[in-house]
Amino acid sequence: MSLDTPERLPASLADYQALAQANLSPDVAAYFLRGAGAEQTLRANAEDLAALRPWPRACKDLRGGSTACAVLGLSLDAPLLVAPMAYLPLLDPAGEAGVAAAATAQGVGMVLSAQSAQPMDHVRAEGSNCGWMQLYWLGGRDATMQLAQRAARAGFSALVLTVDAPVHGIRDAELSAGFALPPGLRAVNLDGLAQPQFAPLTSGESLLFDRVAHVLPGWEDVAWLCRNAPLPVLLKGILHPDDARQAVQAGAAGVIVSNHGGRVLDGAPSSISALPAVVAAVGGAVPVLMDGGIRRGVDVFRALALGADAVLIGRPVCHGLAVAGALGASHVLRLLLDELEVTMALTGCRTLSDITRDCLGPSPF
Ligand SMILES: Cc1cc2nc3c(=O)[nH]c(=O)nc-3n(C[C@H](O)[C@H](O)[C@H](O)COP(=O)(O)O)c2cc1C
Numbered sequence: 001m002s003l004d005t006p007e008r009l010p011a012s013l014a015d016y017q018a019l020a021q022a023n024l025s026p027d028v029a030a031y032f033l034r035g036a037g038a039e040q041t042l043r044a045n046a047e048d049l050a051a052l053r054p055w056p057r058a059c060k061d062l063r064g065g066s067t068a069c070a071v072l073g074l075s076l077d078a079p080l081l082v083a084p085m086a087y088l089p090l091l092d093p094a095g096e097a098g099v100a101a102a103a104t105a106q107g108v109g110m111v112l113s114a115q116s117a118q119p120m121d122h123v124r125a126e127g128s129n130c131g132w133m134q135l136y137w138l139g140g141r142d143a144t145m146q147l148a149q150r151a152a153r154a155g156f157s158a159l160v161l162t163v164d165a166p167v168h169g170i171r172d173a174e175l176s177a178g179f180a181l182p183p184g185l186r187a188v189n190l191d192g193l194a195q196p197q198f199a200p201l202t203s204g205e206s207l208l209f210d211r212v213a214h215v216l217p218g219w220e221d222v223a224w225l226c227r228n229a230p231l232p233v234l235l236k237g238i239l240h241p242d243d244a245r246q247a248v249q250a251g252a253a254g255v256i257v258s259n260h261g262g263r264v265l266d267g268a269p270s271s272i273s274a275l276p277a278v279v280a281a282v283g284g285a286v287p288v289l290m291d292g293g294i295r296r297g298v299d300v301f302r303a304l305a306l307g308a309d310a311v312l313i314g315r316p317v318c319h320g321l322a323v324a325g326a327l328g329a330s331h332v333l334r335l336l337l338d339e340l341e342v343t344m345a346l347t348g349c350r351t352l353s354d355i356t357r358d359c360l361g362p363s364p365f
């Protein structure tokens, strides 16, 4: 659905969120905006960011400052990418292509979800900054590689393999609102790829441990994909430093610290609290990105100060898209960029490399 574009755009991301929450139908709001279980992790993502204190500095020379950066070959005006999110046309018909156009207009990146409801070629034609393609392990090497090859043919420059959701999280709010995909909406980029078929369960067997677990990837599959895929592969959904080390060993080109926006394992650590140990474990071998709970430019600053090379933005883009289509998504990104610049100026940071741990007050972690 699409809400009527307001005459005056909302002034802040918080206003976009409130408008989206108030106006989306309860089932669509539950899918896009809520989290798993009791939503402890969803809340912790934002609360733990808010606990970090940017430290104002006086009379620093800010002339010639910039937020420009390069992340794994992407040249961006700021270290922001739109996170991969499924089925965006449920929020506005502009869908993934509208968000790609918004990201491109604002000079930030975008990762296209494997569950995009629009064809990848169309999305990239509308917004070339949509440069990375996310995928899940598709139950086997053949289907996963076929999707990787489709992405390469469509001109993407990297793949993002999501490893934190081998099974669906249990999303209470979504279940009680009765969310279901409407007929006609589907993950079109997966058309024709073999999906796992499961034999019927016999008594005492578990669907998860006796069927699904047999088609989940192991580290040897990840290493195989990193070796053979036509594009570099980042791993998304890393929280544990040991997994970060394994990712690097497996040949990952980057690591994304994420708990899937609190949508999978409720109670898992917030992304920002997990970030420092992952950054230390990776030791500069590959870029480290982070997502989860970024709601203001100051949150981008907080993540960079704890060692992220860039951040991904999830739900705020949904809020913008729901309230005012592609224009709303673009405006949300613009607000974040403006807030990041202002935060840098007030903390005396001229460039991104000036943003270090010393720019924060004493850590609560
Ligand atoms: C509605 C929705 C759909 C999502 N779909 C995907 C997906 O298809 N693939 C994926 O890797 N992550 C998916 N995510 C997780 C996001 O990529 C990202 O990790 C998370 O939203 C970041 O947290 P934030 O929403 O607090 O910014 C989805 C998140 C939302 C809110």
Ligand SMILES: CC(C)CC(=O)C(=O)O
Pocket (backbone or CB within 6 Å): 086, 115, 165, 260, 263
């Ligand atoms: C279709 C889902 C697997 C997409 C997703 O990752 C999510 O909803 O969080």
